[in-house]
Amino acid sequence: MARRVAIVGIGQTHHQAHREDVNQVEMVNEAVTAALEDAQLRIKDIDCVLHGNMELFEGVHQPDMWHVDGDGAYLKSGMRLTTGGTTGGTIACAAYNHVASGLFDTVMAVGWEKQEEGHTTTGIAAMADPLWDRRLQTGAISGMTAATMIRDFGERAGEVAAMVRIRDGENASRNPYAHLRNKVTREEVMNSYMLVHPIRLLHMCPQSNGACVLIVASEEKAGRITEKPVWVKDHVTTHMEAMLNETILMRDDLAEWASMRVCARKLYKRNGITNPVNEIDLFEMYDPMVWMEMEWADWFLLLERGGYLKLVEDGVTDRNGSFPVNPSGGVVTTNPIGATALIRVAEAALQIRGDAGEHQVDKEVKTAMASAFGGTFWTILHLLSKERP
Amino acid sequence: MAKKAADEYLVMPYLVSVPCNFSAGPYMGRLLREMKEHKKLWGNKCPSCGRIMFPPRAVCGQCHGVEAGDWVELSDKGTIFAFDVCYYPYIDPSTGQPKAVPWARGVIQLDGGGALIHFLEPPDPDKLHPGMKVQAVWKEEGRTGEMMDILYFQPIEEDKR
Numbered sequence: 001m002a003r004r005v006a007i008v009g010i011g012q013t014h015h016q017a018h019r020e021d022v023n024q025v026e027m028v029n030e031a032v033t034a035a036l037e038d039a040q041l042r043i044k045d046i047d048c049v050l051h052g053n054m055e056l057f058e059g060v061h062q063p064d065m066w067h068v069d070g071d072g073a074y075l076k077s078g079m080r081l082t083t084g085g086t087t088g089g090t091i092a093c094a095a096y097n098h099v100a101s102g103l104f105d106t107v108m109a110v111g112w113e114k115q116e117e118g119h120t121t122t123g124i125a126a127m128a129d130p131l132w133d134r135r136l137q138t139g140a141i142s143g144m145t146a147a148t149m150i151r152d153f154g155e156r157a158g159e160v161a162a163m164v165r166i167r168d169g170e171n172a173s174r175n176p177y178a179h180l181r182n183k184v185t186r187e188e189v190m191n192s193y194m195l196v197h198p199i200r201l202l203h204m205c206p207q208s209n210g211a212c213v214l215i216v217a218s219e220e221k222a223g224r225i226t227e228k229p230v231w232v233k234d235h236v237t238t239h240m241e242a243m244l245n246e247t248i249l250m251r252d253d254l255a256e257w258a259s260m261r262v263c264a265r266k267l268y269k270r271n272g273i274t275n276p277v278n279e280i281d282l283f284e285m286y287d288p289m290v291w292m293e294m295e296w297a298d299w300f301l302l303l304e305r306g307g308y309l310k311l312v313e314d315g316v317t318d319r320n321g322s323f324p325v326n327p328s329g330g331v332v333t334t335n336p337i338g339a340t341a342l343i344r345v346a347e348a349a350l351q352i353r354g355d356a357g358e359h360q361v362d363k364e365v366k367t368a369m370a371s372a373f374g375g376t377f378w379t380i381l382h383l384l385s386k387e388r389p
Numbered sequence: 390m391a392k393k394a395a396d397e398y399l400v401m402p403y404l405v406s407v408p409c410n411f412s413a414g415p416y417m418g419r420l421l422r423e424m425k426e427h428k429k430l431w432g433n434k435c436p437s438c439g440r441i442m443f444p445p446r447a448v449c450g451q452c453h454g455v456e457a458g459d460w461v462e463l464s465d466k467g468t469i470f471a472f473d474v475c476y477y478p479y480i481d482p483s484t485g486q487p488k489a490v491p492w493a494r495g496v497i498q499l500d501g502g503g504a505l506i507h508f509l510e511p512p513d514p515d516k517l518h519p520g521m522k523v524q525a526v527w528k529e530e531g532r533t534g535e536m537m538d539i540l541y542f543q544p545i546e547e548d549k550r
Contacts, residue, residue: 125482131421
């Protein structure tokens with residue numbers, strides 16, 4: 001029987017395009033210090049440190065060795081995990097598993113990226129099959145999602161893309177940790193530079209430097225550490241095949257088997273959820289570009305293709321809507337990749353605690369969901385709750 | 390942040406270049422050899438679900454490790470499912486060199502089964518569209534047994550618009 005696990009400490013850096021003022025170790029330490037302060041713990045109270053990022057982005061192999069001074073792992077148990085974009089989600093899953101298993105009581109999860117130090121597009125392209133389609137990579141900026149949304153919904157898709165970006169900018173302007181905190185207009189989105197047709201600059205996430213840290217603890221420890229534990233109710237990981245052409249084609253023939261839909265079905269079944277938009281209070285979603293939120297949300301929320309467009313048009317996903325999506329400003333405004341999926345879990349937890357500050361949603365948040373995305377549509381979902389499961 | 394402050398920070402430039410040699414194995418190896426020697430594309434079939442796997446491989450991941458069955462010769466003509474056109478300054482990670490923009494690529498569903506991502510010509514969103522019929526343009530001389538033995542796919546004459 002798995003033990004109950006709660007999030008008891010949350011910390012993150014002020015994510016930015018430039019952090020030449022610190023090295024990696026020092027940047028990671030900012031988030032570690034913030035999380036320890038949040039939990040009112042000292043590093044001696046941590047049993048185990050889990051560490052993750054994308055090695056090829058900065059070109060440093062096993063950076064967890066270099067980072068021991070910053071993350072406090074000296075002579076502690078620990079593990080390094082790296083699963084592409086899902087890295088932050090995988091670390092959160094592993095932190096849960098370490099405590100739920102009974103082997104550890106207090107575990108710290110550290111996700112980070114310092115993108116200015118390397119070449120992210122090369123790192124991402126190097127994930128593709130070197131014998132086949134690596135040369136065809138555009139890195140993170142793939143236009144296929146947008147192209148199929150425009151194929152199916154025409155100009156309406158472009159209008160909704162702008163609405164999502166405007167909403168994210170509004171939310172990010174209230175989040176002191178977000179990277180792109182400026183509000184944007186429809187015209188600015190529509191006229192921004194064409195990166196990869198049909199993706200414009202303002203449809204796309206930035207390259208951020210930053211770190212995020214979660215501290216999770218067993219029920220017994222959590223009761224002593226905090227009055228506001230956020231419970232990790234469940235998590236599900238779903239993998240896909242490796243060939244990009246097959247994952248892109250899943251939009252038509254294999255839509256029922258999209259990893260996001262399979263992952264969501266499993267999570268909802270295990271937790272008795274039949275109508276996620278009504279039964280879950282909030283969704284922090286890993287969407288590297290607005291188009292991906294627009295398409296993938298149908299799969300996550302078990303909607304008909306295009307069903308999510310109407311939710312955006314009707315303001316349902318706004319910070320004060322009935323189903324807020326990315327009240328933090330989301331990935332489109334902040335993307336320190338190895339930290340990004342962990343930030344989704346952290347932000348969902350802050351909303352449940354009521355500690356999100358200026359970007360706290362108006363409604364009470366009892367249940368929140370967070371997603372992670374990586375590589376060829378690998379998917380993780382976390383379900384968090386205010387009430388003890 | 391003020392520029393003056395940023396100038397005080399020391400940043401160490403460092404270039405990583407890693408020569409690699411990847412083994413193709415018998416399945417991918419046969420496809421690459423057929424491309425090099427005969428300008429032909431081959432896939433293989435999953436005996437359990439019947440789908441054509443392209444590029445060919447040892448097992449069907451969807452059927453949880455069912456060993457691949459018959460080889461199937463595929464067409465080098467097909468239909469564009471979706472495409473994009475790259476305009477931003479791009480460094481080709483396999484060469485380290487800047488790549489001339491714009492360049493287009495598409496997901497191409499081959500006639501009779503199989504699909505791949507490949508370059509499209511012309512790289513112009515007004516001259517390409519989903520559903521368009523395209524065909525492979527092969528490298529005539531000096532094929533080496535790699536995906537780039539096909540230079541790109543281009544619209545079949547009667548479908549140009």
